[in-house]
Amino acid sequence: EAQVTQNPRYLITVTGKKLTVTCSQNMNHEYMSWYRQDPGLGLRQIYYSMNVEVTDKGDVPEGYKVSRKEKRNFPLILESPSPNQTSLYFCASSSDRAGANVLTFGAGSRLTVL
Amino acid sequence: AQSVTQLGSHVSVSEGALVLLRCNYSSSVPPYLFWYVQYPNQGLQLLLKYTTGATLVKGINGFEAEFKKSETSFHLTKPSAHMSDAAEYFCAVRAFSGGYNKLIFGAGTRLAVHP
Numbered sequence: 216e217a218q219v220t221q222n223p224r225y226l227i228t229v230t231g232k233k234l235t236v237t238c239s240q241n242m243n244h245e246y247m248s249w250y251r252q253d254p255g256l257g258l259r260q261i262y263y264s265m266n267v268e269v270t271d272k273g274d275v276p277e278g279y280k281v282s283r284k285e286k287r288n289f290p291l292i293l294e295s296p297s298p299n300q301t302s303l304y305f306c307a308s309s310s311d312r313a314g315a316n317v318l319t320f321g322a323g324s325r326l327t328v329l
Numbered sequence: 330a331q332s333v334t335q336l337g338s339h340v341s342v343s344e345g346a347l348v349l350l351r352c353n354y355s356s357s358v359p360p361y362l363f364w365y366v367q368y369p370n371q372g373l374q375l376l377l378k379y380t381t382g383a384t385l386v387k388g389i390n391g392f393e394a395e396f397k398k399s400e401t402s403f404h405l406t407k408p409s410a411h412m413s414d415a416a417e418y419f420c421a422v423r424a425f426s427g428g429y430n431k432l433i434f435g436a437g438t439r440l441a442v443h444p
């Protein structure tokens with residue numbers, strides 16, 4: 216089944232404790248992206264990647280890092296999480312070589328930072 | 330710059346009633362427009378999209394949307410709501426920025442369907 220898989224789905228952590236949210240897709244998509252969803256704000260892009268070793272900032276990149284060492288994986292790293300990073304996170308991918316068009320989303324990762 | 334405004338963060342309808350979710354966009358170029366749906370505890374999935382051509386677009390689960398350039402609107406409709414339609418709906422416009430395409434999402438409209 217074609218899908219985007221995120222882990223963990225739920226996580227509670229404390230301020231400053233590094234964490235990684237993994238994202239993997241099995242559709243051979245070149246474009247991948249991370250979004251955060253907050254009430255009343257919709258989805259905002261954190262980082263995106265057009266291909267292996269090519270990543271760039273989205274609209275809200277502060278406090279996050281990403282890497283794209285393999286085509287299928289695009290982990291989101293929070294080096295020192297803070298409470299304002301409490302949110303619902305989505306990874307998405309697209310086959311469009313020009314970037315986002317029809318996106319396939321993961322099921323989401325709900326993060327709480329205490 | 331492209332942007333999307335969804336009118337009404339919450340919409341409530343009776344089962345069998347018309348569903349109308351409003352979306353207005355701003356775009357300096359001919360827009361690509363999308364509606365995505367998010368069911369509880371799931372990721373977003375594509376309902377329908379408009380690129381070029383026919384302005385009335387049909388999607389999954391009986392939904393459709395009409396692109397109206399003069400009104401800069403892309404409202405989502407369904408003639409008869411079903412309990413399973415309860416979800417959050419996001420309108421999006423494709424923007425070209427920094428050499429690549431990205432999607433700009435609206436704030437979302439949560440649809441409640443009551444018996």
